Amino acid sequence: MIANERPVIADSLWTATANPAPNCPPLVGEVEADLAIVGGGFTGLSAALHAAEAGLRVVVLEAETPGWGASGRNGGQVNPGLYVDPDAVEARFGPDMGARMVAFAGGAGRLVFDLIGRHGIQCDARPVGWIRAAHNAGAMEDIRGKVDQWRRRGAKVELLSRDAVAEMVGTTVYAGGLIDRRGGNLHPLNYALGLAGAALRAGAAVHGASRVERLAREGATHVLRTSRGAVRAGKVLLCTNGYTDGLAPPLAREVVPVRSVQVATDPLPPEIAASILPGRQAPSDTRRLLLYYRMDRDGRFIMGGRGAYGDAATQGRLEALRRVSVQMFPQLTPFGWRHAWGGFIAATPDHYPRLVRMGPGVMAGLGYNGRGVALATAMGKLMAEWAAGRPEQELAFPVTEPQPIPFHGLRRLGVAATVAKYRLLDAMGL
């Protein structure tokens, strides 16, 4: 069970199958550091690992335990690239910065698998490619465009026919799709715990149960206070994504937290487990409220999709995920469902992540729009480069001033209305 979480989304398969966690005791007393990092998910832990490897004295402060947020709960899909297609990125940000951003995001999957290999992280990593499956002919047109754009940039992305997707996925519901060979999947909580262990071995201090309650400046020094201690640091990274609280206003208004949920079966008999995703890719599809699904190492089937803010509505979404799973894979009908869990992703209005200058010496990275396994890892590395002295203009992602979303308090209502509309369009197959 995920500790300190609402019961309706707390029964996580990843928590039930987690490796032993590294020892991350609460911060007690006052310490000095070159870099203090708030948040122990992929962003914060990757930043800590890379900054410690660069020789900085690093302290991570996590309110709960490493991987407690989205990083320990997600679908484990390593999907390279930004939500926005490469041509559109370059059109908006220009040939120099746009190309850097495309290379940064396109290479993020490789970075994940390289880190796992280099640090011996046990997280069922499978670099078997990532499938995007088209739910209708219109979506297939869009897929063709994506394949073309990535191939022009030399990426290993291939178009899949209707038959090829049917064979790889094990269902005939799709019109075709693509496979991005740079991607794959992993056990997300074990990846997060492995990153925490690697950061500790590289010399970083990682503290759980250490919510930062105050962030203040004293001259050139930043002081971060928890209930039992304080860190005095030259630089600060805010890595709190969909769990951003009121610590550093207006950061919480930079993104809209949106709930995503998953359900998992018990381990299936081998012949059933072999009939679904035999190559063990983890697809996402192109519905507006996309479905993402996979098998785990023990032959459990896992289905994920958009959640809701309220508990009753979330129960309804969990039930809908079980129903759609059986529609797509009727062989699942006799088997029981064991786990149900979820968490917050962080959405931005234009679907781009944000690297935000929060003041002198304070940087925030967030807003991965549900694609953070690879992107948050890459963003953490980039933030570590900044912390180690790389100038902003040399980074592979543009730094912006805070851009609080107008009428942020009403955004949840907007999300709920949009979800209802999208659900109807998806149900009509449009």
Ligand SMILES: Cc1cc2nc3c(=O)[nH]c(=O)nc-3n(C[C@H](O)[C@H](O)[C@H](O)COP(=O)(O)OP(=O)(O)OC[C@H]3O[C@@H](n4cnc5c(N)ncnc54)[C@H](O)[C@@H]3O)c2cc1C
């Ligand atoms: C159900 C679900 C499925 C998903 N599936 C996928 C997927 O398959 N592929 C993919 O690429 N992405 C997926 N995502 C998105 C991905 O998980 C996130 O983008 C990524 O984990 C973000 O990492 P992070 O480190 O920035 O934030 P998080 O992992 O959310 O970590 C933020 C941390 O900050 C801590 N924190 C907040 N405030 C404070 C404070 N004041 N002091 C100290 N600590 C604080 C929180 O406790 C939390 O642990 C999914 C997300 C969810 C919820």
